[in-house]
Amino acid sequence: MPAVTSRAQRAAHPIAIVAIAAATLIFLAPILWIASTAFKPRAIATSVPPTVVFTPEVTPFVKLFTKRVQLKEPPTPEAYEAAPWWEKTILDGGERVLRVGDDVQLSQYPNRFLNSLIVAVISTVLAVGMGTFTAYGFSRFKMAGEADLLFFILSTRMLPPIVVAIPMFLMYRTFGLTDTHVGLIILYTAFNLSFSVWLMKGFIDEIPKEYEEAALVDGYSRLEAFFKIVLPEAATGIAATAVFCFITAWNEYAFALILTNRRAQTAPPFIPSQIGSGLPEWTVIAAGTLLFLLPVAIFTFALRNHLLRGVTFGAIRK
Amino acid sequence: MAHIELRNITKTFGANTALRGLDLEVADGQFFVLLGETGAGKTTTLRIVAGLERPTGGSVLIDGVDVGDWSAAERDVALVLQQYSLYPRYTVRENLEFPLKSKIRRVEPDEIRARVERAAKTLRIEHLLDRKTDLLSGGEMQRVSIGRAIVRKPRVFLMDEPLSALDAKLREALRTELKNLQMNLGATFLFVTHDQVEAMSMGDRIGVLDRGRLVQVGTPAEIYTSPKNTFVARSVGSPPINLIDGAIRDGRAVAEAGFALPVPARGEAGTDRPLIFGVRPEDLLIERDAPAEARVHDVENYGVEKVVTLRVGDMLLRATTSARQQLDIDAPVRFSWRPDKVLLFDRADGTSLRQ
Numbered sequence: 001m002p003a004v005t006s007r008a009q010r011a012a013h014p015i016a017i018v019a020i021a022a023a024t025l026i027f028l029a030p031i032l033w034i035a036s037t038a039f040k041p042r043a044i045a046t047s048v049p050p051t052v053v054f055t056p057e058v059t060p061f062v063k064l065f066t067k068r069v070q071l072k073e074p075p076t077p078e079a080y081e082a083a084p085w086w087e088k089t090i091l092d093g094g095e096r097v098l099r100v101g102d103d104v105q106l107s108q109y110p111n112r113f114l115n116s117l118i119v120a121v122i123s124t125v126l127a128v129g130m131g132t133f134t135a136y137g138f139s140r141f142k143m144a145g146e147a148d149l150l151f152f153i154l155s156t157r158m159l160p161p162i163v164v165a166i167p168m169f170l171m172y173r174t175f176g177l178t179d180t181h182v183g184l185i186i187l188y189t190a191f192n193l194s195f196s197v198w199l200m201k202g203f204i205d206e207i208p209k210e211y212e213e214a215a216l217v218d219g220y221s222r223l224e225a226f227f228k229i230v231l232p233e234a235a236t237g238i239a240a241t242a243v244f245c246f247i248t249a250w251n252e253y254a255f256a257l258i259l260t261n262r263r264a265q266t267a268p269p270f271i272p273s274q275i276g277s278g279l280p281e282w283t284v285i286a287a288g289t290l291l292f293l294l295p296v297a298i299f300t301f302a303l304r305n306h307l308l309r310g311v312t313f314g315a316i317r318k
Numbered sequence: 319m320a321h322i323e324l325r326n327i328t329k330t331f332g333a334n335t336a337l338r339g340l341d342l343e344v345a346d347g348q349f350f351v352l353l354g355e356t357g358a359g360k361t362t363t364l365r366i367v368a369g370l371e372r373p374t375g376g377s378v379l380i381d382g383v384d385v386g387d388w389s390a391a392e393r394d395v396a397l398v399l400q401q402y403s404l405y406p407r408y409t410v411r412e413n414l415e416f417p418l419k420s421k422i423r424r425v426e427p428d429e430i431r432a433r434v435e436r437a438a439k440t441l442r443i444e445h446l447l448d449r450k451t452d453l454l455s456g457g458e459m460q461r462v463s464i465g466r467a468i469v470r471k472p473r474v475f476l477m478d479e480p481l482s483a484l485d486a487k488l489r490e491a492l493r494t495e496l497k498n499l500q501m502n503l504g505a506t507f508l509f510v511t512h513d514q515v516e517a518m519s520m521g522d523r524i525g526v527l528d529r530g531r532l533v534q535v536g537t538p539a540e541i542y543t544s545p546k547n548t549f550v551a552r553s554v555g556s557p558p559i560n561l562i563d564g565a566i567r568d569g570r571a572v573a574e575a576g577f578a579l580p581v582p583a584r585g586e587a588g589t590d591r592p593l594i595f596g597v598r599p600e601d602l603l604i605e606r607d608a609p610a611e612a613r614v615h616d617v618e619n620y621g622v623e624k625v626v627t628l629r630v631g632d633m634l635l636r637a638t639t640s641a642r643q644q645l646d647i648d649a650p651v652r653f654s655w656r657p658d659k660v661l662l663f664d665r666a667d668g669t670s671l672r673q
Binding site: 210211213214216218224229232233 | 369389394396406407
């Protein structure tokens, strides 16, 4: 990737490095704040001025994943000894983990997190998949009213989503889609589809149609040519589109709040609901938020080569 | 190998007509060149034969069978393009194997390897087989591209300006190579180009296209010496033919630029009508006692010959002459032509009077 290397080389100027480091620090400060809060003891979580140096602990994460009850009296030494290491941090705080028989009762967080993953992954695959096929059709075939159709597809994004929130809620209630994974997946797919079609059309337009035509003449069907020639060329575009769709679906809050409450509730509406009525457990919320940040970060990081690579095609000579 | 026939092909794109009533026949084993300007309909013709484009009217026959409903894959033709011709991400070997791995062909792996090796050897690209295509030079790319066509043993080779993106020297070399290849394979070639040198040097037959119409079909010699009209006359020959407005008067050919020369053969046919005299640069003679006078406008020395531009009034004429002849810019010279080589065209519609 020569383009990327040369950019890195240009940045090697000392002043540039200092400037970039400063900017990076400023932009990352909120995330660093959340990350540090997630490992803080509860007592210093909201201290003023903030505590920077402390002994990190995993208590917030244990609390995040478990149901707990207040201890009426301190645990017996035997019970304390018998408890696993992660439970001791809870016992130290005057609580115990709720068990049914020997099974630790999990909090709702892992379930909500899993819901988020299911909904975001499936809706992303659907939106990008359908978007790629649709974009290919728009890119390669002439049809009547092509421009109007494309505009119509884009226009679905022009309405502020919240305007349709109440009608959506009523429709979903009628069709029994409220608080279902399917309901959210349909919604997020529809939401991302227009974006996916437009983005993918741009990428596919860049792929010379001569490649496919060569494959057609070489003895392949249009579908084979699509999978063998177009799809590998469009990988960069697919990766970029998938990242955007995934981020949108993963972060969506308003509709998840309105349309789900238990079974299919995703993490975004769930995390703030933990603040509850009592004293907020900031460290636990920070732990939940930190974990929530990870999938998008990992996904984007995994696809970074595709995102950086840009649209360059090997055998073109212009 | 196969015989191709196009019958009354018409193709429109919206309001634009790309081809009008095109009839064309390419015999088995023939190197047929379609010559024309950009937008004349050459590529459209090729794409219709390949099955990438459906004609608006007319039929395509390969070996006498109407292939109108056949897909590109079923027609078993090979296509070589000017660019974008290789699959990116694939190595040279993978590019050559690609057409053989198609489901409709079912070639055994051993046979694939053998055919790829043979094609690579023919085209002298064996050392490139494991290279990625983006590391190839333009000439190597086109070699591989031609290789991808020959591994298949297709019925027809369709070539869309395959040499146009290459530099002059390479173009010349590949021209010879391609012609030899065609003769060795005994293959049917339909070759599209805007380059008259390619058409003249490679074609068994040339078809000249003008705005969607096939104006003339003939051997390179026929096209060169007896063009049907001024358009065909202009489209072959370098330097281009001189077209001189004039008329036959009092037993002499009088040019409007103000000179008179001997009447061309069969010139009497054109008495008393506005004509265009067509004379190729090699038939324009610079001689001491010739009847017409001009001044030397420009001289280009090509080593083997000189191209001299003569100025008569405000008209410019080109003549080729020996490189040894000494000519000074603006010096007066006398010139004539070879009357038996001069072509006569009607000035109203540009058609040849020989027809």
